[in-house]
Amino acid sequence: MHTISQGRLAFLLLFFAGLALYPLIAGEYGVDFVTKIMIYAILALSLELLVGNVGLVCFGQAAFFGIGAYGAVLLSPQDASASWLWLLPACVAAAALYALFVGALSLRTKGVYFIMVTLAFAQMAYYVVHDTPLGGGTDGIYLYFKPGLDSAIDLSKPHTLYYFTLVFLVWTFVFLAILLRSHFGRALAGIKINEQRMLASGFYTYPYKLAAFITSGGIAGLAGFLFAVKDGFVNPEMMSWHLSGALLIMIILGGLGYLEGALIGAFAFIFLQEFFKSDAIFGSFAKHWQLGLGLTIIACVALLPKGLIGLPDWIHKRLYGEKRIITEKMS
Amino acid sequence: MTTATPDILLQGRDITQRWGGLVAINQVSIALERGTIHAVIGTNGAGKSTLINILSGEITPTAGKIELLGKDATRWSQPRRARHGLGRSYQRNTIFPDFTVFENCRLAAQAQVHRPWIWWNNAQKCKISVSSAESAITQAGLTEATDRPAGLLSHGQKRQLEIAMCLATRPEVLLLDEPLAGMGAEETERMLALLNNLKANHAILLVEHDMDAVFRIADKITVMVNGSVIASDTPDQIRSNADVQTAYLGAH
Numbered sequence: 007m008h009t010i011s012q013g014r015l016a017f018l019l020l021f022f023a024g025l026a027l028y029p030l031i032a033g034e035y036g037v038d039f040v041t042k043i044m045i046y047a048i049l050a051l052s053l054e055l056l057v058g059n060v061g062l063v064c065f066g067q068a069a070f071f072g073i074g075a076y077g078a079v080l081l082s083p084q085d086a087s088a089s090w091l092w093l094l095p096a097c098v099a100a101a102a103l104y105a106l107f108v109g110a111l112s113l114r115t116k117g118v119y120f121i122m123v124t125l126a127f128a129q130m131a132y133y134v135v136h137d138t139p140l141g142g143g144t145d146g147i148y149l150y151f152k153p154g155l156d157s158a159i160d161l162s163k164p165h166t167l168y169y170f171t172l173v174f175l176v177w178t179f180v181f182l183a184i185l186l187r188s189h190f191g192r193a194l195a196g197i198k199i200n201e202q203r204m205l206a207s208g209f210y211t212y213p214y215k216l217a218a219f220i221t222s223g224g225i226a227g228l229a230g231f232l233f234a235v236k237d238g239f240v241n242p243e244m245m246s247w248h249l250s251g252a253l254l255i256m257i258i259l260g261g262l263g264y265l266e267g268a269l270i271g272a273f274a275f276i277f278l279q280e281f282f283k284s285d286a287i288f289g290s291f292a293k294h295w296q297l298g299l300g301l302t303i304i305a306c307v308a309l310l311p312k313g314l315i316g317l318p319d320w321i322h323k324r325l326y327g328e329k330r331i332i333t334e335k336m337s
Numbered sequence: 338m339t340t341a342t343p344d345i346l347l348q349g350r351d352i353t354q355r356w357g358g359l360v361a362i363n364q365v366s367i368a369l370e371r372g373t374i375h376a377v378i379g380t381n382g383a384g385k386s387t388l389i390n391i392l393s394g395e396i397t398p399t400a401g402k403i404e405l406l407g408k409d410a411t412r413w414s415q416p417r418r419a420r421h422g423l424g425r426s427y428q429r430n431t432i433f434p435d436f437t438v439f440e441n442c443r444l445a446a447q448a449q450v451h452r453p454w455i456w457w458n459n460a461q462k463c464k465i466s467v468s469s470a471e472s473a474i475t476q477a478g479l480t481e482a483t484d485r486p487a488g489l490l491s492h493g494q495k496r497q498l499e500i501a502m503c504l505a506t507r508p509e510v511l512l513l514d515e516p517l518a519g520m521g522a523e524e525t526e527r528m529l530a531l532l533n534n535l536k537a538n539h540a541i542l543l544v545e546h547d548m549d550a551v552f553r554i555a556d557k558i559t560v561m562v563n564g565s566v567i568a569s570d571t572p573d574q575i576r577s578n579a580d581v582q583t584a585y586l587g588a589h
Contacts, residue, residue, distance in 0.1 A: 184456065184457055185456050187459050188455065188456045188457065188458055188459065189447055189450055189452075189453040189454075189456075189458070189460045189463065190456050192440075192444055192447060193444070193447065195444075196444050199434075199435070200433065202395075202427075203502070205395075205415045205416055205419075206393065206395075206419060206425050206427075206431070207419055207444075207445040207502065207505075207506050208416045208417075208420040208448035208506055210414075210416045211416075
């Protein structure tokens, strides 16, 4: 049975409770910073669905994120605040639609070709916003009126947006956890390990993969919407391959194959980035932050093949010299 | 032994497969009947695996016709054939090593579930796939290993699981690609007993290199050489067939 171990459950409860309580002690900068990380965590979860659970290494996740974000800006009226009740689903749908298009074509390829084709489609979206009047060029475009719902849920208030984002982070996590233990999720797990066997058992694997791709794109669009609302501004960098690559690093750093891995990876990555960028700690060396970040990530991956999620195992092994298996898979 | 009215479940007629200039399979016809084990033997490269791949739908043949349970299945995809009663095993294990024996079979059985998009239900509580998996495990003699991760099984048990995963989809035709490969004497006996049991309700195609086993268990043997069938008959007839002796058995 798919039992979630007590350790993992305790970790998740503490993690989300910590996030819920954090604004009580944090200043405005902290609230904005953690909102940003939670958005990246949603985005990392969307990629984790594909890479960790179907074995599809998508190198173009930033495109869906960007479409959600540009959608939020372009669909909002110029002179008034839109209701997020329709704007958010519209952004998710726009990203999911592009995912349908990209997935329908790219899923006919495999392995490294799939990686390259998804990258190519993401670059295509990047240049559309970069080089056409639609996306406002390199400068991007501003969202003058942030969406709200009357005055009850006004997303221009940082605390409201923080909790709004947290709700969607929890929702995404729970949604994916339920999805992965369903027929659909189990079929994806089978496809990841041996697609040939799944075909021979009678599964039409292509629609399964396409549905996963669209779901993933839609969730990335949700993250994009949140990001546009947070910053009140979008630019083409949101669609660049740097972000797609950073997302892959996040989920590998956290631990592939586990939803918690995507959460941990997103937080660890952004914290490490801020740490190495800090002038207060590194002085003039801070401008070379990529070097420190890169070396740390290499060290993490080399020492912890399972990612940060394997850290408790690793510590236990060091302390007691024996192997303890807590990162259990479905059995 | 064939019955008075043979119950042909899978039939391939004049199947030809060309890879460029190479003729891998040349006008091969084969009929699989319920209640019989039909072995296909031949040296490496004779086209046995290609034949299985064509019958199971992994390869569309250059020419020829395939009928599954009386329907023309020549253009059917592999999943469609699987859903219409065709199960196949592979020469190399295709089990899911991280899953338990039970989950391996349950997942295979899940292919029959009609509404796989009901995403909020726990798959492991699905009655249809659970009961198919349980009966497949019992049939394959793996009851004691039900909860073990498949990767930890012995080689013989892995081969049994490979068959159990086929059975979980409730097939009528079984295409088995070297189920005895790499097995010890005891494991071979267990597998042969299993195949004998399955014979009653299934039409079985057996590709196998273990000649002793083939001649013991098969009701009918087809001999292939360079993509063509040179003989197709009962084991006794095949043994005394002069062509077969020169072309194949004599080589050993």
